[in-house]
Amino acid sequence: MVDVSTKSETLRQAVARGVVRMKPQTLRLIKANRIAKGDVLAVAQVAGVNAAKRTDELIPMAHTLPLTGVQIDFALDEKAGTVGIQATASTVARTGVEMEALVAVTAAALAVYDMCKAVDRAMTIERVRLVSKTGGRSGPYRRRGES
Amino acid sequence: MVDVSTKSETLRQAVARGVVRMKPQTLRLIKANRIAKGDVLAVAQVAGVNAAKRTDELIPMAHTLPLTGVQIDFALDEKAGTVGIQATASTVARTGVEMEALVAVTAAALAVYDMCKAVDRAMTIERVRLVSKTGGRSGPYRRRGES
Amino acid sequence: MVDVSTKSETLRQAVARGVVRMKPQTLRLIKANRIAKGDVLAVAQVAGVNAAKRTDELIPMAHTLPLTGVQIDFALDEKAGTVGIQATASTVARTGVEMEALVAVTAAALAVYDMCKAVDRAMTIERVRLVSKTGGRSGPYRRRGES
Amino acid sequence: MVDVSTKSETLRQAVARGVVRMKPQTLRLIKANRIAKGDVLAVAQVAGVNAAKRTDELIPMAHTLPLTGVQIDFALDEKAGTVGIQATASTVARTGVEMEALVAVTAAALAVYDMCKAVDRAMTIERVRLVSKTGGRSGPYRRRGES
Amino acid sequence: MVDVSTKSETLRQAVARGVVRMKPQTLRLIKANRIAKGDVLAVAQVAGVNAAKRTDELIPMAHTLPLTGVQIDFALDEKAGTVGIQATASTVARTGVEMEALVAVTAAALAVYDMCKAVDRAMTIERVRLVSKTGGRSGPYRRRGES
Amino acid sequence: MVDVSTKSETLRQAVARGVVRMKPQTLRLIKANRIAKGDVLAVAQVAGVNAAKRTDELIPMAHTLPLTGVQIDFALDEKAGTVGIQATASTVARTGVEMEALVAVTAAALAVYDMCKAVDRAMTIERVRLVSKTGGRSGPYRRRGES
Numbered sequence: 065m066v067d068v069s070t071k072s073e074t075l076r077q078a079v080a081r082g083v084v085r086m087k088p089q090t091l092r093l094i095k096a097n098r099i100a101k102g103d104v105l106a107v108a109q110v111a112g113v114n115a116a117k118r119t120d121e122l123i124p125m126a127h128t129l130p131l132t133g134v135q136i137d138f139a140l141d142e143k144a145g146t147v148g149i150q151a152t153a154s155t156v157a158r159t160g161v162e163m164e165a166l167v168a169v170t171a172a173a174l175a176v177y178d179m180c181k182a183v184d185r186a187m188t189i190e191r192v193r194l195v196s197k198t199g200g201r202s203g204p205y206r207r208r209g210e211s
Numbered sequence: 212m213v214d215v216s217t218k219s220e221t222l223r224q225a226v227a228r229g230v231v232r233m234k235p236q237t238l239r240l241i242k243a244n245r246i247a248k249g250d251v252l253a254v255a256q257v258a259g260v261n262a263a264k265r266t267d268e269l270i271p272m273a274h275t276l277p278l279t280g281v282q283i284d285f286a287l288d289e290k291a292g293t294v295g296i297q298a299t300a301s302t303v304a305r306t307g308v309e310m311e312a313l314v315a316v317t318a319a320a321l322a323v324y325d326m327c328k329a330v331d332r333a334m335t336i337e338r339v340r341l342v343s344k345t346g347g348r349s350g351p352y353r354r355r356g357e358s
Numbered sequence: 359m360v361d362v363s364t365k366s367e368t369l370r371q372a373v374a375r376g377v378v379r380m381k382p383q384t385l386r387l388i389k390a391n392r393i394a395k396g397d398v399l400a401v402a403q404v405a406g407v408n409a410a411k412r413t414d415e416l417i418p419m420a421h422t423l424p425l426t427g428v429q430i431d432f433a434l435d436e437k438a439g440t441v442g443i444q445a446t447a448s449t450v451a452r453t454g455v456e457m458e459a460l461v462a463v464t465a466a467a468l469a470v471y472d473m474c475k476a477v478d479r480a481m482t483i484e485r486v487r488l489v490s491k492t493g494g495r496s497g498p499y500r501r502r503g504e505s
Numbered sequence: 506m507v508d509v510s511t512k513s514e515t516l517r518q519a520v521a522r523g524v525v526r527m528k529p530q531t532l533r534l535i536k537a538n539r540i541a542k543g544d545v546l547a548v549a550q551v552a553g554v555n556a557a558k559r560t561d562e563l564i565p566m567a568h569t570l571p572l573t574g575v576q577i578d579f580a581l582d583e584k585a586g587t588v589g590i591q592a593t594a595s596t597v598a599r600t601g602v603e604m605e606a607l608v609a610v611t612a613a614a615l616a617v618y619d620m621c622k623a624v625d626r627a628m629t630i631e632r633v634r635l636v637s638k639t640g641g642r643s644g645p646y647r648r649r650g651e652s
Numbered sequence: 653m654v655d656v657s658t659k660s661e662t663l664r665q666a667v668a669r670g671v672v673r674m675k676p677q678t679l680r681l682i683k684a685n686r687i688a689k690g691d692v693l694a695v696a697q698v699a700g701v702n703a704a705k706r707t708d709e710l711i712p713m714a715h716t717l718p719l720t721g722v723q724i725d726f727a728l729d730e731k732a733g734t735v736g737i738q739a740t741a742s743t744v745a746r747t748g749v750e751m752e753a754l755v756a757v758t759a760a761a762l763a764v765y766d767m768c769k770a771v772d773r774a775m776t777i778e779r780v781r782l783v784s785k786t787g788g789r790s791g792p793y794r795r796r797g798e799s
Numbered sequence: 800m801v802d803v804s805t806k807s808e809t810l811r812q813a814v815a816r817g818v819v820r821m822k823p824q825t826l827r828l829i830k831a832n833r834i835a836k837g838d839v840l841a842v843a844q845v846a847g848v849n850a851a852k853r854t855d856e857l858i859p860m861a862h863t864l865p866l867t868g869v870q871i872d873f874a875l876d877e878k879a880g881t882v883g884i885q886a887t888a889s890t891v892a893r894t895g896v897e898m899e900a901l902v903a904v905t906a907a908a909l910a911v912y913d914m915c916k917a918v919d920r921a922m923t924i925e926r927v928r929l930v931s932k933t934g935g936r937s938g939p940y941r942r943r944g945e946s
Contacts, residue, residue: 065848066248067868069810069889073235075510079907082336101213106400107271107367110565113506115269115560117569121709122262122269122318123325124254124845128852128865130569132599133508154510156599158867158891163325170317170336171269177308178270181281181341185352189229189317189339194332205332214427216369222657244471253841257712260653261849264708264716267411268562271404275411275424277716279746280655300400301657302748305426305450359701361721363663363742376630387527395507401565409563414705415856416556416563416612417619418548418698422705422718452720452744456626457619464611464630465563472564472604475635479603479646483523483611483633488626499626516804547694551859554800555702558855558863571863573893574802595804597893654836670924689801695859703857710850710857710906711913712842736912750920758905758924759857766858768896773897773929773940777817777905780924782916794919 065125071158076199079211080165082192084147084153084176090184091145094176101179105138108175109148114135115171116153116164123167129157131164136172149173150195160200212272218305223346227312228357229339231294231323237331238292241323248326252285255296255322259283262318263300263311270314276304276312283319294323297342307347313339359419365452370493371487375504376457378441378470384478385439388470392441401431402443406430409465410447410458414449417461423451425458430466443467444489454494460486506566512599517640521606522651523633525588525617531625532586535617542620549616553577556607556612557561557594564608570598572605577613590614591636601641607633633646653713659746664787668753669798672735672764678772679733682764684742689767695735696763700724703759704741709757711738716757717745719752724760737761738783748788753778800860806893811934813923815900816945819882819911825919826880829880830913836914840873843884843910847871851888851899858902864892866899871907884908885930895935901927 094104113134120128132154139148151168153161180187183186196206226272241251260281267275279301298315300308320336327334343353388398407428414422426448433442445462447455467483474481492498535545554575573595580589592609594602614630622629634648637647682692708716720742739754739756741749763775766788768775784794829839848869855863867889874883886903888896908924914920931941 065866065869067870067889069812069867069891077510101272102403103229103400105509106397107404109396110404111269111271111402111617114271114562114565118268121265121849122258123322124258124261124849125322126325127867130511130571130865131506132568134506135508143240155378156510157865162328163321166321166324166336169337170321172311173339174313174317175270175272177313178273181309183342187340189313190337192317192320192336192339193334194328197332207333208244212425212428214429214448216371216426216450224657249844250838250841253838254845256837257842258847261709263711268408270407272424275720277424277745278653279657281653282655301655303657304424338679359719359722361723361742363665363720363744393567394652405563405565408565412562415559415702416552417616418552418702419542419616420619421720424718451718456622457615460615460618460630464615464633465631467638468604468607469564469566469610471607472567479635479638480648481634483607485632486611486614486633487628488622491626496597501627518804543697544691544694547691548698549700550690551695555856555859571865571892572800573804573862575800576802595802597804689860699857699859702859706856709853710846711910712846712849713836713910714913750907750916754912754924758909758927761927762898762901762905763858763860766861769897769929773932774942775844775928777901777927778831778925780908780927781922782920785920795921 068158073156073158074199075156076160077154078162078165078197079152079195080169081150081195082169082173083190084173085190086145086185086187087184088145088179091142103176104176104179108172109136109180111175112151112168112172116168119164119167123163126163127159129155131155134168147176160197162194162197215305220303220305222303223307223348224301225308225312225344226299226342227316228297228342229316229320229332230337231320231336232337234293234331235292237327239272240287251326254326255319256283258322259298259315259319263315266311266314270310273310274306276302278302296320307344308340308343362452367450368493369450370454371448372456372459373446373489373492374463374469375444375489376463377484378467378481379484380439380481381478382439384474385436393473398473401473402466403430405469406445406462406466410462413458413461417457420457423455425448425449428462441470454491456488456491470502509599514597514599515640518595519602519606519638520593520636522591522611522636523610523614524631525614525628526631527586527628529586531621532583538601538619545620548620549613550577552616553592553609553613557609560605560608564604567604568600570596572596588617588646601638603635603638604605656746661744661746661794663744664748665742666749666753666785667740667783668757669738669783670761671778672754672761672775673778674733674775675772676733678682678703678768679730687767692767695767696760697724699763700739700756700760704756707752707755714751715747719743722756735764748785750782750785808891808893809934810891811895812889813900813932814887814930815904816885816930817904817908818925819922820906820925821880821922822919823880824917826877834914839914842914843907844871846906846910847886847903851903854899854902858898861898861923862894864890866890868880882911895932897929897932
């Protein structure tokens with residue numbers, strides 16, 4: 065694990081995004097809160113937050129970070145048949161929170177899959193990526209073409 | 212959490228796949244084992260196996276399952292600039308291991324991202340999906356178009 | 359940890375209950391889903407299920423059990439100013455799930471507290487108790503005076 | 506999870522209390538250290554400390570905090586048939602430790618139940634509440650009528 | 653992780669041992685229960701049991717096993733200045749519990765170190781080894797020269 | 800858990816060492832990366848880092864610490880038939896990282912055992928000890944006779 069002892073504690077933030085692609089019918093069931101297993105987005109939100117807090121256990125070389133904030137937002141696109149997921153992670157620490165944001169997105173996406181798999185096994189998780197990060201020595205990053 | 216008390220304990224297996232897309236140069240560094248942070252595929256393999264064993268902690272409504280096997284395989288495609296990841300999970304239990312296989316793939320993919328992010332922040336995780344499952348009351352499943 | 363190697367694997371179930379007592383105004387906010395921190399009962403339900411699955415990590419001498427089901431039910435009593443919580447835990451194992459049911463109730467209750475503490479710090483958790491258990495050598499148990 | 510990035514790191518402390526009510530005979534066995542499963546209060550103390558350190562895994566919207574101290578105290582009241590539990594949690598962080606103190610009390614109470622349940626299934630956990638907190642923007646809190 | 657799906661569920665047991673070597677004065681403090689940090693052997697016992705239950709999280713390629721029993725025994729040898737630790741782990745499963753027994757011994761030994769390090773930093777952990785195992789296809793094993 | 804609220808946050812480092820003793824033939828298989836279960840040292844390295852990050856869950860009275868670095872080094876001595884393991888742990892915190900370094904060494908040693916036990920059950924873990932520590936009120940420590 066890279067030694068960050070001499071880096072300074074600064075506010076760091078990262079935003080990640082991804083998408084769960086599904087049948088339009090599945091999306092309609094989520095929207096109408098009619099998936100038998102429960103409230104899909106509420107469960108996915110908790111899954112994302114919880115996983116973000118445990119990033120250091122999932123990613124072998126990730127540092128333990130006291131997250132100061134995690135936010136999960138969903139955007140349902142009925143035409144495209146997609147649940148867009150965005151996670152924003154914040155900390156005041158010696159290293160960045162890119163992995164925390166990415167872990168939050170994937171855990172939320174996997175929870176969506178789990179809640180809906182009885183009706184749609186063919187769902188896929190797509191385009192999980194880092195959108196932006198701020199804070200830290202290497203300066204801000206914003207993925208090209210993303211607002 | 213769905214009650215599976217009356218389902219019978221049978222051998223169940225699931226295969227999931229996904230891809231990490233990156234710059235060809237990043238892929239060459241992985242292949243040559245020249246990523247500064249360590250042996251990328253060895254770390255990603257452990258990340259995938261470990262995460263699979265903790266699926267019940269990541270996925271709120273997933274059952275606790277004693278996995279009897281998890282295997283992670285990588286396929287590096289230098290032309291496409293992709294690391295393909297396949298996870299095979301097995302158990303003898305009352306419910307299936309789809310989530311375990313999907314968790315293994317995403318954790319391995321995230322570990323690849325973490326190991327290489329210093330040289331390539333724009334990597335994306337793509338097409339995470341269930342490829343097949345066997346065992347259990349609902350019968351076998353194979354995703355169309357996948358061998 | 360007591361050795362249960364020679365006990366037989368049977369279906370075991372336990373029901374536990376408890377109550378969170380609060381200001382009537384707090385209860386109304388929960389009911390109207392107007393607590394700023396989020397959907398209180400959805401979060402409490404996930405907290406209860408997740409904690410039940412980790413009972414062996416919280417209770418030093420508890421065995422590791424593959425739960426086959428956990429269900430959390432809430433009963434809001436506006437007059438009394440209480441959120442009643444009931445957890446039902448099931449397994450097919452060599453030892454009972456009383457602790458799993460009790461852990462689910464307390465974790466759900468603590469999550470209710472956490473979600474609402476900004477508006478009501480004086481909430482209390484009351485009467486956490488085992489209501490019934492079935493399965494296992496010692497026979498069924500039902501707490502006197504509870505249906 | 507509420508963003509606390511801009512709050513300042515200050516010393517924060519919280520005290521919580523609760524009670525396990527049992528048959529007087531059970532209490533006498535605890536006092537005499539004659540419960541077959543082991544030293545009840547020693548195990549309950551470890552359970553409380555360990556659970557407090559994992560509050561962020563149990564309470565979905567709780568922040569990860571590096572606790573600087575946790576203390577568990579027991580008060581046995583033979584006449585009332587109660588084990589009183591008090592937990593004091595401390596940190597130097599951006600948010601408070603009320604949940605950590607409450608988690609410590611409930612985990613210790615549940616461990617008492619687990620250790621003694623073979624002789625007394627009807628034990629109940631009562632009056633789990635926050636007694637006081639200091640530090641942080643919202644100022645000190647002391648529950649009315651508690652010293 | 654090796655696939656054990658086709659192995660049969662049988663009773664398996666393993667015994668491991670190790671030693672913590674310390675100054676005779678440290679041992680006397682343990683014996684007299686006068687170590688300031690708490691009851692050393694009670695805490696070490698819980699540490700050993702708890703760690704055994706989490707072997708699959710510590711040892712990357714270890715299977716998740718529902719332990720049916722774990723027992724930790726201590727033998728204090730004042731002349732030699734050693735705390736001997738023995739752990740016995742049991743399960744009914746498809747693979748053995750050698751790692752669980754070894755993890756229990758080392759966690760208990762590390763807890764002894766932690767409790768006493770303020771008075772004796774030079775303690776060492778010695779001769780951690782598997783003493784015996786029974787059950788499973790490969791037949792029983794007993795380390796030469798150990799009873 | 801000892802209250803360290805008033806201690807100051809300083810850079811703290813600890814080095815621990817231990818040895819896994821095995822048959823010379825086993826060591827040769829590790830060196831040649833011919834152990835069937837996988838790359839022994841790569842897996843042991845991840846095991847050591849991961850366990851160090853979870854020291855507070857394994858050692859009951861250990862504080863939660865955000866490690867700023869962990870490094871695991873191996874030294875294979877073919878003549879002696881030993882794998883030497885050294886772990887260096889760093890943090891900027893209110894208390895030291897001796898336990899984190901010791902946990903890293905033992906987890907790495909146990910992982911070596913697990914990877915090789917099919918060919919050599921008689922391996923032993925030897926001489927696990929703290930080599931040095933710096934930072935903190937009690938001043939630096941270096942074990943006599945170790946460089």
